[in-house]
Amino acid sequence: xxxxxxxxxxxxxxxxxxxxxxxxxxxxxxxxxxxxxxxxxxxxxxxxxxxxxxxxxxxxxxxxxxxxxxxxxxxxxxxxxxxxxxxxxxxxxxxxxxxxxxxxxxxxxxxxxxxxxxxxxxxxxxxxxxxxxxxxxxxxxxxxxxxxxxxxxxxxxxxxxxxxxxxxxxxxxxxxxxxxxxxxxxxxxxxxxxxxxxxxxxxxxxxxxxxxxxxxxxxxxxxxxxxxxxxxxxxxxxxxxxxxxxxxxxxxxxxxxxxxxxxxxxxxxxxxxxxxxxxxxxxxxxxxxxxxxxxxxxxxxxxxxxxxxxxxxxxxxxxxxxxxxxxxxxxxxxxxxxxxxxxxxxxxxxxxxxxxxxxxxxxxxxxxxxxxxxxxxxxxxxxxxxxxxxxxxxxxxxxxxxxxxxxxxxxxxxxxxxxxxxxxxxxxxxxxxxxxxxxxxxxxxxxxxxxxxxxxxxxxxxxxxxxxxxxxxxxxxxxxxxxxxxxxxxxxxxxxxxxxxxxxxxxxxxxxxxxxxxxxxxxxxxxxxxxxxxxxxxxxxxxxxxxxxxxxxxxxxx
Numbered sequence: 001x002x003x004x005x006x007x008x009x010x011x012x013x014x015x016x017x018x019x020x021x022x023x024x025x026x027x028x029x030x031x032x033x034x035x036x037x038x039x040x041x042x043x044x045x046x047x048x049x050x051x052x053x054x055x056x057x058x059x060x061x062x063x064x065x066x067x068x069x070x071x072x073x074x075x076x077x078x079x080x081x082x083x084x085x086x087x088x089x090x091x092x093x094x095x096x097x098x099x100x101x102x103x104x105x106x107x108x109x110x111x112x113x114x115x116x117x118x119x120x121x122x123x124x125x126x127x128x129x130x131x132x133x134x135x136x137x138x139x140x141x142x143x144x145x146x147x148x149x150x151x152x153x154x155x156x157x158x159x160x161x162x163x164x165x166x167x168x169x170x171x172x173x174x175x176x177x178x179x180x181x182x183x184x185x186x187x188x189x190x191x192x193x194x195x196x197x198x199x200x201x202x203x204x205x206x207x208x209x210x211x212x213x214x215x216x217x218x219x220x221x222x223x224x225x226x227x228x229x230x231x232x233x234x235x236x237x238x239x240x241x242x243x244x245x246x247x248x249x250x251x252x253x254x255x256x257x258x259x260x261x262x263x264x265x266x267x268x269x270x271x272x273x274x275x276x277x278x279x280x281x282x283x284x285x286x287x288x289x290x291x292x293x294x295x296x297x298x299x300x301x302x303x304x305x306x307x308x309x310x311x312x313x314x315x316x317x318x319x320x321x322x323x324x325x326x327x328x329x330x331x332x333x334x335x336x337x338x339x340x341x342x343x344x345x346x347x348x349x350x351x352x353x354x355x356x357x358x359x360x361x362x363x364x365x366x367x368x369x370x371x372x373x374x375x376x377x378x379x380x381x382x383x384x385x386x387x388x389x390x391x392x393x394x395x396x397x398x399x400x401x402x403x404x405x406x407x408x409x410x411x412x413x414x415x416x417x418x419x420x421x422x423x424x425x426x427x428x429x430x431x432x433x434x435x436x437x438x439x440x441x442x443x444x445x446x447x448x449x450x451x452x453x454x455x456x457x458x459x460x461x462x463x464x465x466x467x468x469x470x471x472x473x474x475x476x477x478x479x480x481x482x483x484x485x486x487x488x489x490x491x492x493x494x495x496x497x498x499x500x501x502x503x504x505x506x507x508x509x510x511x512x513x514x515x516x517x518x519x520x521x522x523x524x525x526x527x528x529x530x531x532x533x534x535x536x537x538x539x540x541x542x543x544x545x546x547x548x549x550x551x552x553x554x555x556x557x558x
Contacts, residue, residue: 097192101140104199108133111203120203123211125218127300132202132213135304143311150270150319160323160382162345162375163267163458178266190261193278201285208535212293214300226302231335231361233306236524237292238362243520244287245356246371247550248280250512253557254550267458268348270315286543288358291524294533313359317344322386332360337372337390339363342383346375349461363390369511374398376464398472405469412497422496432467434459439470443498446490469495514554518547 112120112129120129127135154161205212221229248259262276274281289310298306312328322342324330329340338360347355354373357366366372367390376383377391387395409425423438423445431438437449439462448466452459465473511517522544529540 094188094191097188097195100192101195102137104195105133105137105140108136108199108202112206120206121210122206122213122215125215126211127213127215129203129206131215132206135307136198136202139307139311142308143315146312146315147270147273150315150321150325153323153325154269154320157321157323157325160321160325162320162322162342162380162383163349163460176267177269177272179264179272183261183264187261187275190278191275194274194276194281197278197282198285201282201290205290205535208538209294209533211534214298214303216300219299221299221302226299229296229298230302230306233292233296233298234359234361235364236295237288238357238359238365240287240291240521240524241284241358242356242362242365242369243517244283245358246511247514247517247521249353249356250517251514251550251554253554263348265318266348268318268320268345270319273314273318283546284358286539287521287524290539291528294528294531294536310359317341318348320345322380322383326386329360333386333388335361335364337363337367338388339366339372340386340388342375342377342380342386343373346373349458363388370509402469402472409469409495409497421493423493424496428469428495429467434463437462437466438492439465439474440468440495440498441471441474441487443471443495444491445493445495446487447492448490451486451490469498514558515551518551522547 109130112131112133115121115129122128245259248254258277258280262272262280265272265275289307293303309328316326316329317339319326319341322340322345326341329338332338333340339355339357339362340360343355343357343363343366354371355363355366355375356371357363363372372390372394374387374391374394377387377395406425423440428438428440428445431447435449437452438445438447440446448455448462452462455462525540525543525547529536
């Protein structure tokens with residue numbers, strides 16, 4: 001958040017320009033490796049550009065500098081002009097990592113075909129390792145296609161974006177998702193390790209449990225049972241991943257050294273879905289699909305439907321859009337407390353304390369443990385259309401509470417005299433323009449106009465609450481101590497009639513302790529062990545050791 005990150009004034013939105021040149025499919029660096037390239041004649045050259053030195057990186061940074069705000073171009077046209085939007089440079093496009101990805105899948109097929117010492121002979125009715133490798137290849141290809149589809153929607157339908165164009169504008173040292181270029185370079189190593197560990201897990205599970213992967217000749221459930229099993233399976237999958245994700249946020253050491261890497265993207269697009277610390281991805285694969293398949297086994301058809309459904313969900317919630325184009329989420333919006341892409345978008349805007357779920361259905365766990373937030377359900381048109389019934393309940397309750405608080409303030413102001421440095425509700429309401437934004441937090445009024453360009457969550461987040469009491473909004477996000485210090489420097493007065501407490505410290509839930517937040521994961525490890533399935537003893541022993549090590553490290557590094 002330095003001077004180089006300040007955004008130019010966004011030009012009026014215009015319809016994206018149509019191009020006649022050929023698009024390019026790019027093989028990239030992670031398990032989410034594909035993007036459409038920009039459709040300019042010089043695309044091919046930029047796709048091949050990979051900074052190998054500090055000088056080359058500085059040159060890449062220089063080319064990413066925004067065009068003058070006076071240029072009459074839409075955001076999409078500016079991104080195309082700068083060759084950054086669908087560029088492999090920003091996505092981490094690596095020929096080596098793409099080779100590793102498909103090499104790992106080929107290796108799985110080869111090991112399955114060779115079947116050394118009969119160690120990988122599938123159980124009756126189970127899938128062979130060759131079949132598993134082929135399905136993983138199909139999943140990689142599907143991921144490429146669906147990612148390209150979602151980023152096409154983002155580029156061509158700007159009115160479906162959950163965040164304004166200005167928040168996604170390119171900056172001097174950051175890509176369209178808010179990440180620094182040097183962070184993207186270091187991400188390549190984690191992507192490579194993720195791909196390798198993906199293969200290790202697949203081979204290990206076949207070795208430990210030859211019946212783990214369901215085959216076409218195995219048990220086939222009725223359609224009613226398939227639906228019931230799939231739903232319970234998703235809730236089990238989301239439960240453990242919810243707690244692992246929450247631990248990555250509320251335990252400082254895990255945030256700083258592991259999960260915070262994924263959150264370098266404050267304005268996510270589908271390209272960033274699997275770009276995280278490799279150990280984060282590896283343990284999520286165990287806590288998620290692996291645990292859920294052991295506890296609630298799916299038959300062959302349902303298992304692979306769920307794999308592709310999960311890919312769609314994961315990409316959609318990072319897509320930066322909320323609309324009917326988010327197929328997987330709209331299929332599940334009828335579920336209780338279901339979450340849509342705009343919920344996870346709020347999670348990436350800078351909030352560390354809400355919407356931890358990994359699935360539309362998983363919103364149940366956010367609701368049950370008090371971390372579900374509606375986000376922009378009342379501010380952005382496309383989000384209003386995608387708001388779920390519980391979003392409406394939450395926003396109506398928040399609006400009612402705010403109205404009551406403002407009425408109480410007005411009454412208190414009418415009863416008391418005016419003091420120097422006090423700001424009335426009416427005066428605060430006048431500062432609600434893009435070039436004049438005041439907010440009140442904890443009875444203190446702050447001028448956030450100049451800071452808005454550097455706000456990690458984007459200018460629009462502040463514009464949405466300008467001219468009113470934003471205490472609840474501020475507290476819901478869970479700001480850092482640094483954020484409170486910045487806010488303190490922007491004080492202009494106190495809100496007449498309100499107790500001037502300023503932003504309060506986050507109220508720590510019992511479950512945010514470094515021991516308590518790991519306890520539900522350990523409980524699920526116990527459930528997995530209790531199934532008695534082949535291979536669960538070494539699997540659960542490994543997970544227990546990881547949890548113990550995490551807890552100890554976090555205890556001695558608060």
